[in-house]
Each structure stands twice: as structure tokens, then as C-alpha cells.
Amino acid sequence: xxxxxxxxxxxxxxxxxxxxxxxxxxxxxxxxxxxxxxxxxxxxxxxxxxxxxxxxxxxxxxxxxxxxxxxxxxxxxxxxxxxxxxxxxxxxxxxxxxxxxxxxxxxxxxxxxxxxxxxxxxxxxxxxxxxxxxxxxxxxxxxxxxxxxxxxxxxxxxxxxxxxxxxxxxxxxxxxxxxxxxxxxxxxxxxxxxxxxxxxxxxxxxxxxxxxxxxxxxxxxxxxxxxxxxxxxxxxxxxxxxxxxxxxxxxxxxxxxxxxxxxxxxxxxxxxxxxxxxxxxxxxxxxxxxxxxxxxxxxxxxxxxxxxxxxxxxxxxxxxxxxxxxxxxxxxxxxxxxxxxxxxxxxxxxxxxxxxxx
Numbered sequence: 001x002x003x004x005x006x007x008x009x010x011x012x013x014x015x016x017x018x019x020x021x022x023x024x025x026x027x028x029x030x031x032x033x034x035x036x037x038x039x040x041x042x043x044x045x046x047x048x049x050x051x052x053x054x055x056x057x058x059x060x061x062x063x064x065x066x067x068x069x070x071x072x073x074x075x076x077x078x079x080x081x082x083x084x085x086x087x088x089x090x091x092x093x094x095x096x097x098x099x100x101x102x103x104x105x106x107x108x109x110x111x112x113x114x115x116x117x118x119x120x121x122x123x124x125x126x127x128x129x130x131x132x133x134x135x136x137x138x139x140x141x142x143x144x145x146x147x148x149x150x151x152x153x154x155x156x157x158x159x160x161x162x163x164x165x166x167x168x169x170x171x172x173x174x175x176x177x178x179x180x181x182x183x184x185x186x187x188x189x190x191x192x193x194x195x196x197x198x199x200x201x202x203x204x205x206x207x208x209x210x211x212x213x214x215x216x217x218x219x220x221x222x223x224x225x226x227x228x229x230x231x232x233x234x235x236x237x238x239x240x241x242x243x244x245x246x247x248x249x250x251x252x253x254x255x256x257x258x259x260x261x262x263x264x265x266x267x268x269x270x271x272x273x274x275x276x277x278x279x280x281x282x283x284x285x286x287x288x289x290x291x292x293x294x295x296x297x298x299x300x301x302x303x304x305x306x307x308x309x310x311x312x313x314x315x316x317x318x319x320x321x322x323x324x325x326x327x328x329x330x331x332x333x334x335x336x337x338x339x340x341x342x343x344x345x346x347x348x349x350x351x352x353x354x355x356x357x358x
Contacts, residue, residue, distance in 0.1 A: 043321035044080035050315035089291030110178035123155015130187035138233025191228035277330035290344035299337030
């Protein structure tokens with residue numbers, strides 16, 4: 001590949017004329033924006049130990065009342081992107097959010113998609129589009145783009161969850177905004193109950209006021225196309241354990257959180273998964289284009305990537321860049337380990353740039 005001309009090779013007067021007309025020559029920067037073979041990546045392998053950040057999160061609860069915070073969050077920022085940019089990866093924002101007993105985080109809706117992975121505590125809930133979703137450790141709760149949501153806490157101990165949003169890409173597209181609202185009226189019905197069994201779904205019929213049956217969009221409220229807002233960890237864990245027992249020879253025991261009506265990813269731009277490592281198992285994940293987040297739900301896992309090894313204890317989180325293989329090792333020889341994963345695969349597929357390099 002031949003060397004291209006540099007900006008400094010051009011006469012200063014010529015450069016000044018270009019600048020005055022808001023013009024930039026491409027060739028001096030072509031290799032930077034189109035590097036050979038592998039993209040330029042700013043995402044650095046980064047580990048956020050929960051036992052280190054938790055005291056700071058609890059201190060935030062003492063220092064900042066809810067009315068001064070609206071959402072009391074410590075952002076898990078990747079240093080490769082600059083801490084002020086609040087990115088864990090090019091398309092993922094991560095934050096640890098704290099809700100104290102008796103608090104209410106007011107209702108709002110926004111354009112970025114969000115999910116909540118519950119880290120600790122009981123008694124809190126998220127109300128999304130009128131559906132009240134209990135928050136229990138390991139649960140995944142969706143707050144899709146444009147849907148009203150709020151958080152409340154009727155319990156006695158702090159509740160913490162991991163926020164995962166596609167905020168960086170929505171902000172980059174200059175489409176990120178929020179609207180404040182009023183406390184929601186809770187409606188009957190729970191999507192996780194209607195879609196509680198694999199292979200069966202509510203029949204899409206409704207009854208008109210005159211008593212006649214007719215074809216409808218669905219048997220339960222779809223919340224703007226999202227029929228299931230809460231994915232209980234008890235169900236996800238049971239599915240992983242059943243898969244491991246049924247397929248003893250399968251190396252990767254992993255499930256994908258999906259929209260049960262469409263079979264597609266649970267949300268628009270980010271993918272969400274749960275992985276089980278058998279006792280003592282080492283699993284190599286291939287080099288793929290998307291960055292990936294790993295959050296330890298149960299057990300302990302060593303995460304090896306690009307010369308770094310992170311030891312994840314329960315509630316720890318780490319991020320790995322795209323186009324790199326990742327090796328996961330269950331640190332226990334007697335008990336399985338369970339890991340929640342989030343990545344940018346849906347976004348890459350929409351852009352047509354998704355790659356699995358093996």
C-alpha cells in the first residue's frame with residue numbers, strides 16, 4: 001500500500017483557502033478513516049469491580065437527594081473514549097443506578113433504548129407504559145424508545161441495577177432527547193406471564209364490543225411492539241440449566257433475549273444474552289465486529305482479552321473491544337457461572353458491517 005500525501009505537503013495559502021470555504025482534503029486522512037484490514041478502535045478492555053464502586057454509589061445516595069438527581073447513576077466510562085463522553089463502547093452506555101427505600105424516580109420517556117439488569121436488593125419496581133415490573137436480582141427489564149417509565153421502591157434496602165443504553169449512537173445521530181411526565185396509572189397484565197412458556201404464545205384474537213371475534217395485533221398489550229418488558233432471571237437461569245442438561249456435548253450454553261412475537265432481538269440496536277459456564281469450563285468466543293459487555297450474575301469468571309485478564313466477581317462488569325477474541329473461564333471447579341452479556345450485533349447487522357472472524 002503506497003504512502004499518501006500529507007497535509008503539510010500542501011502550500012499554506014492553499015490550505016487557508018480550503019479552510020475559508022469549509023473544505024478538507026481527504027487524502028492526508030484517508031488511512032485514518034479507512035485503515036487496512038482492521039478498524040481503528042478506541043474501546044479499551046475495561047473492568048469495573050462492583051465492590052470498589054458500590055461504596056461510592058452509596059455515598060452518592062447520601063450526597064445527592066433524588067430531587068437533585070432524577071436518576072442517581074455512576075457512569076461506567078471507557079477511558080479509550082474519554083470519560084467525559086460517557087461511553088463504554090461506540091454504541092453502548094453503562095451506568096450503575098441506585099434507588100433507596102421510599103424513593104421514586106419520576107416518570108419520563110426518551111429516544112434512547114434502555115435495559116435494566118438488576119444487581120442487588122428487593123422491593124423496587126419499574127413501571128413501563130403502565131406495566132409494573134418487579135425488580136429482582138438478575139432480571140432484565142426493557143424501557144424501549146419512547147415508552148414512559150419510572151422507578152419506585154417499597155422495600156427496606158438499597159436497590160442497584162446496571163443500565164445499558166444505546167445512547168452513544170442516538171446522541172451521535174442528534175436524535176437524543178427526553179420528556180418529563182406524570183406518575184403512571186398501573187394497568188393489569190404482565191408480558192412475562194403471557195409468554196412464560198417457550199414454543200407457545202397468546203393467540204392473536206380480540207373480542208369486539210358486539211362479542212364477535214376478529215383478528216388482532218396480539219392477545220396482550222404490545223407496548224409499542226414490545227410485548228414482554230420483564231425477563232425474570234429465574235426463567236432465564238432455568239432455560240440455561242435445562243439446555244446444559246439436554247445438550248451435554250454443546251460447548252456454548254447461551255440464550256438470547258428476544259421479542260417473543262417477532263423472534264428478533266429484544267430491542268432495536270443492542271443484543272442481550274445470558275451465558276452459563278459449566279464448572280471449570282473455558283470457552284473461547286470468536287473475534288466479532290461488535291464490542292461486548294460482560295456482567296457477572298452468579299459465580300466468578302476470568303475474562304481474557306488482548307493481553308488483559310479480568311477476574312469478575314458477582315456484580316462485576318467489564319467491556320471488550322470488537323474484532324478481538326475473548327476467553328472466559330469459570331473460576332469454580334464445582335459450580336456453574338452465569339454471565340449477562342450485551343453487544344452491538346443488531347446495530348452492526350442493520351449497518352451491514354457485522355463480521356464473525358472466528
